[in-house]
Amino acid sequence: MTALAVAAASLRRMLRDRTALFFVVLLPVLVIAIIGTVVHNPGGFRIGVLAGQAAGPALATSLVDDLGAAGPVEFQTDEQAARTALRRGELDAVVLVPVDLEATLLRGDDVVIPVLAGGAESTQSAVRSAVSAAVARHAERVQAAAFAARRTNSSVAEQLPRATALQRVTPRISVSTENVASGSDYLPLGFGYSAPTMLVLFVFINALAGGATVVQTRQLGIYSRALAAPVRARDLVFGETLSYLTFALLQSALIIGTGSLLFGVSWGNLPAAIALVVTWALVGTGAGMLSGAVFKTPDQASAIGPVVGIAFAMLGGCMWPLEIVPETVRTVGHATPHAWAVDAWITLLSRAGGLADIATDLAVLAGFAAGMLGLAAVLLRRRLSS
Amino acid sequence: MHSVETVPAHLEQTSAQVLIASRLAKRFGDRVAVDDVSFAVAAGETYGLLGPNGAGKTTTIRLICGLLRADAGQILIAGQPISTTATPAKKSIGYVPQEIALYPDLTARENLRFFGRLYGLHGKALNHRVGKVLDLIGLSERGRDRVESFSGGMKRRLNIGAGLLHEPTLLVLDEPTVGVDPQSRHAVMESVRSFGAAGMAVLYTTHYMEEAERLCDRVGIIDHGRLVAEGTRRELVAQLGEHDHIQLTATGDLAALADRCRGLEGIDRADVKDGQIQLLATEGRRLLPAVLEAAERIGTTVRSVEVAEPDLEAVFLHLTGTALRE
Numbered sequence: 001m002t003a004l005a006v007a008a009a010s011l012r013r014m015l016r017d018r019t020a021l022f023f024v025v026l027l028p029v030l031v032i033a034i035i036g037t038v039v040h041n042p043g044g045f046r047i048g049v050l051a052g053q054a055a056g057p058a059l060a061t062s063l064v065d066d067l068g069a070a071g072p073v074e075f076q077t078d079e080q081a082a083r084t085a086l087r088r089g090e091l092d093a094v095v096l097v098p099v100d101l102e103a104t105l106l107r108g109d110d111v112v113i114p115v116l117a118g119g120a121e122s123t124q125s126a127v128r129s130a131v132s133a134a135v136a137r138h139a140e141r142v143q144a145a146a147f148a149a150r151r152t153n154s155s156v157a158e159q160l161p162r163a164t165a166l167q168r169v170t171p172r173i174s175v176s177t178e179n180v181a182s183g184s185d186y187l188p189l190g191f192g193y194s195a196p197t198m199l200v201l202f203v204f205i206n207a208l209a210g211g212a213t214v215v216q217t218r219q220l221g222i223y224s225r226a227l228a229a230p231v232r233a234r235d236l237v238f239g240e241t242l243s244y245l246t247f248a249l250l251q252s253a254l255i256i257g258t259g260s261l262l263f264g265v266s267w268g269n270l271p272a273a274i275a276l277v278v279t280w281a282l283v284g285t286g287a288g289m290l291s292g293a294v295f296k297t298p299d300q301a302s303a304i305g306p307v308v309g310i311a312f313a314m315l316g317g318c319m320w321p322l323e324i325v326p327e328t329v330r331t332v333g334h335a336t337p338h339a340w341a342v343d344a345w346i347t348l349l350s351r352a353g354g355l356a357d358i359a360t361d362l363a364v365l366a367g368f369a370a371g372m373l374g375l376a377a378v379l380l381r382r383r384l385s386s
Numbered sequence: 387m388h389s390v391e392t393v394p395a396h397l398e399q400t401s402a403q404v405l406i407a408s409r410l411a412k413r414f415g416d417r418v419a420v421d422d423v424s425f426a427v428a429a430g431e432t433y434g435l436l437g438p439n440g441a442g443k444t445t446t447i448r449l450i451c452g453l454l455r456a457d458a459g460q461i462l463i464a465g466q467p468i469s470t471t472a473t474p475a476k477k478s479i480g481y482v483p484q485e486i487a488l489y490p491d492l493t494a495r496e497n498l499r500f501f502g503r504l505y506g507l508h509g510k511a512l513n514h515r516v517g518k519v520l521d522l523i524g525l526s527e528r529g530r531d532r533v534e535s536f537s538g539g540m541k542r543r544l545n546i547g548a549g550l551l552h553e554p555t556l557l558v559l560d561e562p563t564v565g566v567d568p569q570s571r572h573a574v575m576e577s578v579r580s581f582g583a584a585g586m587a588v589l590y591t592t593h594y595m596e597e598a599e600r601l602c603d604r605v606g607i608i609d610h611g612r613l614v615a616e617g618t619r620r621e622l623v624a625q626l627g628e629h630d631h632i633q634l635t636a637t638g639d640l641a642a643l644a645d646r647c648r649g650l651e652g653i654d655r656a657d658v659k660d661g662q663i664q665l666l667a668t669e670g671r672r673l674l675p676a677v678l679e680a681a682e683r684i685g686t687t688v689r690s691v692e693v694a695e696p697d698l699e700a701v702f703l704h705l706t707g708t709a710l711r712e
């Protein structure tokens with residue numbers, strides 16, 4: 001009963017703090033949108049096509065169609081402009097369709113299709129295989145059409161649509177690759193990465209910054225006054241913990257809601273996601289209470305909280321995937337609870353994992369939460385009744 | 387360290403006695419904050435703890451409210467022993483701390499509701515009491531405003547109000563008029579007077595002699611952690627015997643004049659402060675000529691002489707050798 005009164009008063013104060021609400025409501029949504037857009041993969045690669053008369057001969061047109069399967073195709077008018085776009089990262093590759101493609105193929109000669117690639121090495125090789133696949137598919141069709149044309153004594157151009165139709169009903173066989181070395185299936189990208197990592201970042205950072213409220217309440221002498229009432233120190237600590245937990249859960253719900261509604265994020269296996277959200281809220285609560293117990297002035301708490309929160313988020317893989325950092329940094333990063341939470345979210349969202357797949361992450365997070373909450377409770381109770 | 391656990395004879399519990407503090411002691415490291423303090427407050431009585439800053443008033447109060455563990459001594463409130471762990475017994479106490487212990491970003495009503503709930507009030511009873519208290523402290527119109535928008539005096543009143551919600555048998559107020567404008571101070575004192583009249587036992591600390599004189603039925607004078615005297619104003623002043631309090635305003639070598647005065651028969655104390663000499667004398671009026679003559683001989687010019695009936699200020703000076711207010 002007493003704990004509830006304390007929790008209600010604290011929660012009311014948090015919800016009334018306009019500045020804090022900016023950091024809790026607006027900022028996360030903004031950052032999810034920005035990071036999700038920057039670190040994204042718009043359904044494939046952006047491929048530029050430079051062709052003399054791309055829309056002209058039938059064979060060139062059908063090659064462009066095939067390239068379209070690898071990603072959005074943009075037509076380029078001159079090579080110089082295409083190279084610039086590559087350098088700027090506006091395109092992942094430029095396919096130079098030879099002007100005499102049709103003639104050469106119809107003659108039965110070999111054709112080389114040059115591809116200009118930019119960007120990271122990993123992107124280059126991925127683009128090369130995507131373009132190769134498109135070219136191979138195109139070649140299959142041309143061969144089939146040529147074969148049919150020879151047999152029926154008609155033209156390749158006539159036979160091409162039939163070959164295309166045939167190819168559509170033939171099952172595609174594709175190869176998927178798994179990078180076993182880095183421990184991750186592939187780089188998590190887009191909102192599926194930014195939404196859960198920002199949940200991790202903001203729930204923690206706001207809980208930590210909220211430690212200032214506890215310090216302030218201590219300073220105001222409200223706890224001391226409350227202890228003159230028939231109230232035990234543990235009721236106060238429990239009440240504050242309850243308010244922080246509720247607040248962290250509210251914020252999580254908000255980010256999950258906007259993530260699904262605005263950015264189309266699907267949050268994976270439901271029980272696993274709930275377990276992760278609650279465990280992470282407890283970690284944030286522990287951090288906030290610890291800050292509230294340790295710091296002497298609210299200013300200390302609100303100045304140091306965000307710095308620690310951002311540093312942990314960077315180390316823990318909230319800003320960029322830990323897959324791209326050196327091994328040692330990744331190991332060090334796992335000293336923060338963030339890395340474990342991000343790992344768990346990636347397992348759930350990018351690899352369709354379930355509760356069992358994130359059990360280790362959850363256990364480690366629960367350990368972090370229990371450690372911080374326990375320490376905070378001991379310190380705070382000692383501070384209150386001294 | 388005092389290990390005596392018996393209650394002094396004059397503090398034997400009577401049914402009327404709401405608070406009995408006996409032989410309280412508390413030290414912080416080497417610093418003795420409260421040293422063998424005993425007193426009692428009866429129902430309907432307003433008891434003042436009068437002493438300068440650092441005398442040990444707040445520490446005494448924190449012991450009585452079960453916020454600090456005493457090194458020695460006993461506290462009984464409404465017959466129940468109080469300690470830091472005596473949670474249920476704390477219900478009898480209404481504690482108004484020296485600082486404004488309120489949430490600035492909550493409204494007056496929300497603050498009162500919060501403290502009311504800590505004392506187990508809820509539902510209709512809580513609403514009723516919150517309304518009553520807002521009336522009592524004259525803040526009915528401002529119940530829905532945030533405390534941070536209040537003046538110093540309004541905050542003080544609300545601070546007191548938060549200690550009244552559960553209708554305590556003992557109300558403890560720690561320097562409730564510090565930092566308050568004269569008008570609000572008057573209002574605070576009037577309401578404290580009404581609590582006593584309503585049968586509440588009130589423990590009131592202050593370093594203002596006038597407040598203790600005006601408000602309190604009995605006063606305990608505390609200095610350096612010790613209760614040096616206790617009684618009604620009349621009893622305390624009587625301790626001085628036929629003493630008068632003489633104030634000389636003069637220019638010249640005041641220290642020499644004070645020295646000379648100390649040598650005069652009938653003068654107990656002579657202290658120099660702010661261009662004044664404070665004398666405590668038996669039958670002061672008859673000594674005046676001798677004092678003036680001494681002044682003339684040293685070459686100091688006496689500008690004014692004031693002979694006052696002794697007050698608590700004089701009692702304090704007499705007992706401790708220092709002025710109450712520096």
Ligand SMILES: Nc1ncnc2c1ncn2[C@@H]1O[C@H](COP(=O)(O)OP(=O)(O)O)[C@@H](O)[C@H]1O
Binds near residue numbers: 414417438441445
């Ligand atoms: N928590 C504490 N730690 C150390 N010293 C303290 C503490 N509280 C009070 N004191 C010391 O005890 C003495 C009495 O203080 P206090 O009871 O606050 O006096 P008052 O309320 O009469 O001004 C002072 O010397 C003060 O410095």
Ligand SMILES: [Mg+2]
Binds near residue numbers: 440
């Ligand atoms: Mg004090």
